[in-house]
Amino acid sequence: MPDPIITLTTDFGDDSPYAAALKGVILAINPLARIIDLSHQIPPQDVRHAAFFLAESLPYFPAEAIHIVVVDPGVGSKRALLFVDIDSIRLLAPDNGCWTMLRGKPQRVIHLDNKQFWRSEVSATFHGRDILAPVAAHLSRGVEATLLGPIVTQWNGLALAEPRKLPDSVAGEVIFVDHFGNLITNIPCDWIRANPISIQWGESASERLDWVRTYSDSAPGRLVGLSSSSGHLEISIVQGKAAKDLNARAGTPIRIVYEEPG
Amino acid sequence: MPDPIITLTTDFGDDSPYAAALKGVILAINPLARIIDLSHQIPPQDVRHAAFFLAESLPYFPAEAIHIVVVDPGVGSKRALLFVDIDSIRLLAPDNGCWTMLRGKPQRVIHLDNKQFWRSEVSATFHGRDILAPVAAHLSRGVEATLLGPIVTQWNGLALAEPRKLPDSVAGEVIFVDHFGNLITNIPCDWIRANPISIQWGESASERLDWVRTYSDSAPGRLVGLSSSSGHLEISIVQGKAAKDLNARAGTPIRIVYEEPG
Amino acid sequence: MPDPIITLTTDFGDDSPYAAALKGVILAINPLARIIDLSHQIPPQDVRHAAFFLAESLPYFPAEAIHIVVVDPGVGSKRALLFVDIDSIRLLAPDNGCWTMLRGKPQRVIHLDNKQFWRSEVSATFHGRDILAPVAAHLSRGVEATLLGPIVTQWNGLALAEPRKLPDSVAGEVIFVDHFGNLITNIPCDWIRANPISIQWGESASERLDWVRTYSDSAPGRLVGLSSSSGHLEISIVQGKAAKDLNARAGTPIRIVYEEPG
Secondary structure, three states, rough: OOOOOEEEEEOOOOOHHHHHHHHHHHHOOOOOEEEEEEOOOOOOOOHHHHHHHHOOOOOHHHOOEEEEEEEEOOOOOOOEEEEEEEEOEEEEEEOOOOOOOOOOOEEEOOOOOOHHHHHOOOOOOOOHHHHHHHHHHHHOOOOHHHOOEEOOOOOOOOOOOOOOEEOOOOEEEEEOOOOOOOEEEEEEEHHHOOOOOEEEOOOOEOOOOOOOOHHHHOOOOOOOEEOOOOOOEEEEEOOOHHHHHOOOOOOOOOEEEEEEOO | OOEEEEEEOOOOOOOOOOOHHHHHHHHHHOOOOOEEEEEOOOOOHHHHHHHHHHHHHHHHHOOOOEEEEEEOOOOOOOOOOEEEEEOOOEEEEOOOOOOOOOOOEEEEEOOOOHHHHOOOOOOOOOOHHHHHHHHHHHHHHOOOOOHOOOOOOOOOOOOOOOOOOOOOOEEEEEEEOOOOOEEEEEHOOOOOOOOOOEEEEEEEEEEEEEEEHHHHHHHHHOEEEEEOOOOOOEEEOOOOHHHHHHHHOOOOOEEEOOOOOO | OOOOOOEEEEOOOOOOHHHHHHHHHHHHOOOOOOOEEEEEEOOOOOOHHHHHHOOOHHHHHOOOOOEEEEOOOOOOOOEEEEEEOOOEEEEEOOOOOOOOEEEEOOOEEOOOOOOOOOOOOOOOOOOOHHHHHHHEEEEEEEOOOHHOOOOOOOOOOOOOOOEEEEEEEEEEEEEEEEEOOEEEEEEEEHHOOOOOEEEOOOEEEEEEEOOOHHHHHHOOOOOOEOOOOOOOEEEEEOOOOOOOOOOOOOOOOOOOOOOOOO
16 A cells, blocks of 8 residues: 655745644654645635635545645634545645635535644644644544544635626636736636637726637737636736736636627 | 655755755665655755754654755855754754754764765765765665764854843844744743733834734734744734834844833 | 656746646556655746756656656647657656757657547646646556657757857856856856956956855855856856846856966
C-alpha cells in the first residue's frame, strides 16, 4: 500500500515558519506521511480564493489523500474546526465555508473536539499546527474519523452570487483571478451563445470580445472569452493580464451581451 | 523504517534553479531520500530571519530528519560549513549563527572538511549544491557524522538584543515580521502584566494596545498585543498588516508601557 | 527499488490551483509517485527562463526521474507535446525549445499523440493537467515511451545568441537573472583573461569590474565579475542586486573589455 498522502493548502506564505511547523508536527506523529504542498500562497484570510482553489484541485486527488486547509481569519474564536468527507474527498478545515464550492453532498461532517488527537498545548493563534496537523497525522495512521468528535449537520457556507440568463445577455461575476491575470467567472461556459458578443464589466466599461477555443486562436493583446479549464467563462488578454488591464478582481460584475437577441 | 527525511531552508527563491539543483544532487546520491521544502523564501542573506524561522520549525520534526540550511552571505570565503547536533536536531549550515536561536546546548558541532563526501568539483559560489547537499545525502544513507570532519568547540553566534523589565514597562525589539505583517518581538509573553497598556515603537510613536488572547477577540483594524504561537509578545492589527501601518521591521525597538506602575 | 520520481517545472504560480491539479492527476494514476516541485515561479510564458532553469537543474537528477515542464504560451494550438530523452534526462514538454539548452544530442524525441494515456476529456487550455501529467504518471508505472506516439526528428529550438571573442574584448548577453539579481551571461568563464577589465552593458554604460573568485572577495556594493556556479561569466553586486542597479535583464548586451589588448 502506498504511504499516506497529506496535502497542505494555507495562506501562511513561504517566508514564515508556519507551514514548516505543520510538516514537522505531521512527520513526528506519522513518519510515513507523504506531504504534498498545494499552496501556501492563498491571499491572507481570503476564504473565497481558497474555496475556488480547493474546488479546482482536490477532486483530482485519489480518495486516500487527507487534505489540510488553513485559511482561518477566525482562529482562536468559537468557530469550529471540521472534518469533512465529501464526494470521496476528506479534508480538515475551519468552519468558514472554504470547502463548500466542492460539488456534491457531504457524506459526513465532524466537529473536531476530541483533544486526545491534538497537541498537548494548544496556542490560541495557531490551530493549524496544534489541532489540524496532528489530527491529519492520526487519520493517516488509520484513526477512525468518528473518534475525532461528534457528527454535525450544520456548518457555514459561502454566500455565492448566482449567474443569471437574460434575453440579450448573461450576467455573473469574477470568482477567481489566476496567476496569469485571467478572470474566471461564475458563468457556466455552455450558457454562452455564438458570436458576436461584447463584455461589460464593473460599473460601465464595455468592449468587444473574441470568442475563442484557446488563447492562441487570437492575437497577442486581444481580449478574449473562452471556456476555462474548469468549464467556466474565462476572460483573458492573450499574453497579457486581463485583471490588470480591466481593473477587475474577485466580485467584479461581468455581463456578456449578444449583439442580436436570441 | 521510513525513508529518510531531508529538509531544505534557503534564500534561493523559487524562480532560480538553485533549490532544484540541490534536490537533484541529493536524489542522485540517495534515491530514497524524502525531500521536504521548508522555505526558499528566506529574504536574501538574512541570517536573522533564518534563525527565527529555524527556531520556530525544526523542533517539531522527528529526530531522524536532516536539515539543510543555505543562507550564506559568506559563500566561498573562509567561513566554515558545520554539522550541528542540538537537542535532537541535526542540521548542516554555514557557520554564521543561523542555528543559534535553537534552544539547548549543541551535543556536537563538526567542521565539514572531508572532501570525500562532497561533489568532485566545488564551485566557489554554490556550496549548498556542492557540499551541503551531498553531505546530507550521505548522512541520510547512514554515514557517521564523525567522518565528516573534526569536532569543533567554537562557532559564530548572533548578537541578539536582550529584552529588559523596567518598573513601568518592558522593552525589547521586533525579531521577526511574519507573512501577515505581524510583529514578533523578543519579549516573553509572560512578562506582560494585565491591562491597560500602551505600546511605543521606533523613535517616538505611541498608541493604546488591546491585550487579547487571539485576533478575533478585538475588532478589525484594532492594534492588539497577544502571545504569539511561540510564546513571544506579538503585535498585530486585526485583519491588517501591523508591519506596514507601524512602519516596523526586525530590529525596531518596542516598549510596552503600563498606565499604572506595578 | 525507490518509488518513482516526477518533477514539476511550471509558470503556474503558487496562488492558482493548476500545479495542485497536476499533482492530483499524477497521484490518482500512480499513488506511488514521489512528486518534486522544481519551480512554479518561472515567469509567465518565459520559455528562455525555463530553458536556462532546466539546463541548470535537470542534469543533477538521477536518470530514473521523469520531468514535467509546463511553460506553454501555445497551449491548445497545433504545437506538439513531446517526450524527450536527452543525455539520460527524460522530460515531457511543449515543443517550444524549452529543453534545447540541455547539453547533448537527444536519443529520442516522441510526439505525444496516443490519447490512451491522456485524461478522457482534454481542455483546450490546460494540457499540463490533461496530457502531460497523466502521461508522466503512466511512464512512471513502466509504460514504454514508444507507446506514447511516433518518433520525430524535427522540433523547435531557441534562437540563442552566440558569444564572440574579439581582440580587446568578449561580447555576449545576459541569459538569466537569478533571485539575487545576479546576471548570468552566455560567455564561458574561461574566455575571460586576467585583470584589469571593465564591463559595458546595454547601450553605452560602462564601469570598472573587480574580477573575483567569490562574492566575499570584494566589498559590499562593488561590481564584480566571477564564474557562475555553471561556469558562465556572472556579473554581481556584492550583497546587492546587479539587475536593478545596472537596469539589465535577459537579452541585455554585455561586453567585457580588457584595458591592454592581448
